[in-house]
Amino acid sequence: MIALKPNLFTTATGPHAAISDDDQQAFVALRRMVPTLEAFWDAEDVEQDEIDEIVGRLNKHWPRLFGLLLELYGNQWDFFYHLEQTLMTLVRGWRLRDESLRRDDRNRINNPDWYQSELLVGGALYVDLFSENLGKLKDQIPYFQNLGLTYLHLMPLFAVRPGNNDGGYAISNYRSVDPRVGTIEDLRSLADALREAGILLVLDFVFNHTADDHYWAQQAQSGNREYQNFYFLFPDRTIPDQYERTLREIFPTVRRGSFTWHDSMQRWVWTTFNSFQWDLNYRNPDVFNAMLSEMLFIANTGVDLLRLDAVAFIWKQMGTMCENLPEAHKIIQAFNACARIAAPGLVFKSEAIVHPDEVIKYVSPEECQTSYNPTMMALLWESLATRDTKLLRRSLTRRHKLPAHTTWVNYLRCHDDIGWTFDDDDAAALGISAYHHRQFLNAFYTGQFEGSFARGVPFQHNIETGDMRISGTLASLAGLEQAIELERDDLKELAIRRILLLNASMLSIGGIPLIYLGEEWGAMNDYDFVKDPAKAGDTRWVHRPKMQWKFLDELGDDGSIRARIFRSLQKLITIRKNTPAFAGLEMELIETQSPHLLSYVRSNASNRVIVVSNFSEYPQTIDSNRLRTAGMGRFFEDLYTGETITTKSDVHLEPYQFLWLHRV
Numbered sequence: 001m002i003a004l005k006p007n008l009f010t011t012a013t014g015p016h017a018a019i020s021d022d023d024q025q026a027f028v029a030l031r032r033m034v035p036t037l038e039a040f041w042d043a044e045d046v047e048q049d050e051i052d053e054i055v056g057r058l059n060k061h062w063p064r065l066f067g068l069l070l071e072l073y074g075n076q077w078d079f080f081y082h083l084e085q086t087l088m089t090l091v092r093g094w095r096l097r098d099e100s101l102r103r104d105d106r107n108r109i110n111n112p113d114w115y116q117s118e119l120l121v122g123g124a125l126y127v128d129l130f131s132e133n134l135g136k137l138k139d140q141i142p143y144f145q146n147l148g149l150t151y152l153h154l155m156p157l158f159a160v161r162p163g164n165n166d167g168g169y170a171i172s173n174y175r176s177v178d179p180r181v182g183t184i185e186d187l188r189s190l191a192d193a194l195r196e197a198g199i200l201l202v203l204d205f206v207f208n209h210t211a212d213d214h215y216w217a218q219q220a221q222s223g224n225r226e227y228q229n230f231y232f233l234f235p236d237r238t239i240p241d242q243y244e245r246t247l248r249e250i251f252p253t254v255r256r257g258s259f260t261w262h263d264s265m266q267r268w269v270w271t272t273f274n275s276f277q278w279d280l281n282y283r284n285p286d287v288f289n290a291m292l293s294e295m296l297f298i299a300n301t302g303v304d305l306l307r308l309d310a311v312a313f314i315w316k317q318m319g320t321m322c323e324n325l326p327e328a329h330k331i332i333q334a335f336n337a338c339a340r341i342a343a344p345g346l347v348f349k350s351e352a353i354v355h356p357d358e359v360i361k362y363v364s365p366e367e368c369q370t371s372y373n374p375t376m377m378a379l380l381w382e383s384l385a386t387r388d389t390k391l392l393r394r395s396l397t398r399r400h401k402l403p404a405h406t407t408w409v410n411y412l413r414c415h416d417d418i419g420w421t422f423d424d425d426d427a428a429a430l431g432i433s434a435y436h437h438r439q440f441l442n443a444f445y446t447g448q449f450e451g452s453f454a455r456g457v458p459f460q461h462n463i464e465t466g467d468m469r470i471s472g473t474l475a476s477l478a479g480l481e482q483a484i485e486l487e488r489d490d491l492k493e494l495a496i497r498r499i500l501l502l503n504a505s506m507l508s509i510g511g512i513p514l515i516y517l518g519e520e521w522g523a524m525n526d527y528d529f530v531k532d533p534a535k536a537g538d539t540r541w542v543h544r545p546k547m548q549w550k551f552l553d554e555l556g557d558d559g560s561i562r563a564r565i566f567r568s569l570q571k572l573i574t575i576r577k578n579t580p581a582f583a584g585l586e587m588e589l590i591e592t593q594s595p596h597l598l599s600y601v602r603s604n605a606s607n608r609v610i611v612v613s614n615f616s617e618y619p620q621t622i623d624s625n626r627l628r629t630a631g632m633g634r635f636f637e638d639l640y641t642g643e644t645i646t647t648k649s650d651v652h653l654e655p656y657q658f659l660w661l662h663r664v
């Protein structure tokens with residue numbers, strides 16, 4: 001039997017122990033589980049240096065994990081049992097981790113800011129729609145490299161329920177891949193190939209709900225009490241009615257309210273999203289441990305970054321909106337502490353599409369190190385519609401900065417809708433009525449507003465509240481669809497410029513840019529989704545078209561719009577990756593005196609780039625003296641066009657032009 005080091009977890013009692021009572025308790029609890037750990041080392045023949053490594057991490061992160069679990073589950077009569085389950089789930093998960101992943105773990109522990117790099121540029125895709133299956137996706141690695149991607153998010157690819165599966169978000173088994181796209185082995189082999197190619201793998205952790213045909217849900221349906229406690233089930237409307245007084249409806253066109261009647265069980269089930277997506281009950285520590293085990297399984301397939309789906313909804317409390325509750329943060333922090341112990345190379349990305357004040361609360365090194373930036377996404381579109389950047393500027397001034405060792409994931413389009421989640425007070429401070437402004441934006445992006453260039457489609461229009469979100473591809477929302485239909489070259493030109501302007505903003509503002517694949521060559525809305533009954537009721541499918549590889553034959557053709565968008569984006573990506581000023585998040589706005597311009601300095605150590613963007617279809621001017629003081633120079637090179645700009649006279653921008661200025 002391999003001996004544990006004598007000082008294992010005994011810091012608390014050592015002569016120089018200057019640790020808090022809380023940590024003392026944590027270590028006492030841990031020491032009581034040492035026999036179980038030792039039995040495990042023994043049974044698994046774990047080497048002493050491996051033990052040292054995991055013990056070192058437990059010493060470091062256990063107190064935090066213990067504290068969180070104590071707060072969440074300390075009142076359970078069998079708390080200690082669950083605690084031991086958590087510990088053993090961690091060491092088992094760690095034990096199954098491949099040596100190559102453990103190597104990355106060690107490197108990343110020593111380089112905690114690895115995800116702040118300017119080299120990170122992401123792409124997201126549905127495997128079936130992009131390349132049919134995982135095997136063929138591997139063959140597309142050169143395509144990703146050619147575009148410049150170093151981060152690939154595969155939309156959910158696990159086994160799903162038959163019929164409508166909410167784009168993969170109704171998972172029936174986290175440990176097997178949807179057989180239509182491949183196997184777990186294919187996934188592992190793709191992960192290896194991506195690692196080889198220097199591309200990070202990103203997968204989802206869909207932990208708010210399972211599909212109604214997941215094993216746990218099936219057990220619940222067959223009357224198993226243990227698994228019924230995994231979900232929120234109610235015999236009649238009494239409790240659901242009480243909850244619904246304060247709940248927001250997420251998918252009002254699917255079903256009113258947040259509960260679904262299950263006939264054979266004779267129970268109401270909590271279903272925040274679709275009726276077949278059953279919310280998990282994290283008040284039950286079994287649920288935490290069961291999902292922890294699934295999380296480590298997913299991580300061990302070779303995932304670098306885990307997208308935490310629908311984080312806002314994971315804790316419910318009667319009398320509240322049941323969104324963004326403090327316990328939701330604690331659950332995620334507990335998962336984070338678990339990752340630090342069992343898979344420390346793993347980084348979380350928060351998907352909280354909520355009020356900006358709430359989005360930011362998920363972001364910290366101890367919770368989610370990265371987060372979607374839905375506010376900036378929405379406000380870029382807002383600026384494009386209004387040709388006025390003031391709301392975006394106000395938001396960037398107050399809301400761009402994040403805690404150290406964290407960063408944004410910036411995007412223009414993703415597989416979901418666009419919701420106008422800006423802050424009402426930010427709008428009011430600028431004399432904008434938030435309600436009317438959202439009405440305007442919805443009218444604009446559905447193409448109803450006179451003069452609109454956009455061709456979006458409503459998503460989840462709530463007749464009662466008037467609330468609506470927008471579906472549509474980047475190109476269709478930016479005017480390309482309309483321009484092509486009207487056969488107007490001038491409009492096509494403007495649409496292409498809008499597409500590039502938004503991309504240039506996303507690539508330069510600070511954070512990891514994330515492209516929804518298809519957008520790199522200007523994919524347009526695909527209205528054929530209505531032919532598929534499993535998709536017809538969800539307009540988000542309009543912007544999830546099947547990849548059209550034949551279009552890429554045009555990439556060599558100078559006259560083609562697709563080629564122009566692709567090559568321009570490719571060029572922007574190359575420049576970003578060669579410009580150290582684009583690393584990290586340091587960003588300062590520059591006053592320009594034109595409401596149509598957005599200008600900022602990006603800096604990182606001694607590197608600086610000034611970005612100026614024109615959000616209108618009319619030429620604009622910027623006072624060159626401002627560039628001189630912001631950039632500390634008189635001569636600049638526009639990294640995009642290669643042109644030299646001097647501060648001898650004012651600088652002019654063409655319609656929708658952007659400048660990336662570097663001092664020469």
Ligand code: GLC
Nearest residue numbers: 166167169273309310415416
């Ligand atoms: C997330 C996904 C969305 C899905 C929902 C339910 O918000 O992005 O596509 O519908 O969660 O899983």
Ligand code: GLC
Nearest residue numbers: 250310351353354416417419
């Ligand atoms: C809501 C949710 C978000 C989800 C989206 C899907 O906005 O807050 O999590 O992605 O719906 O449409």
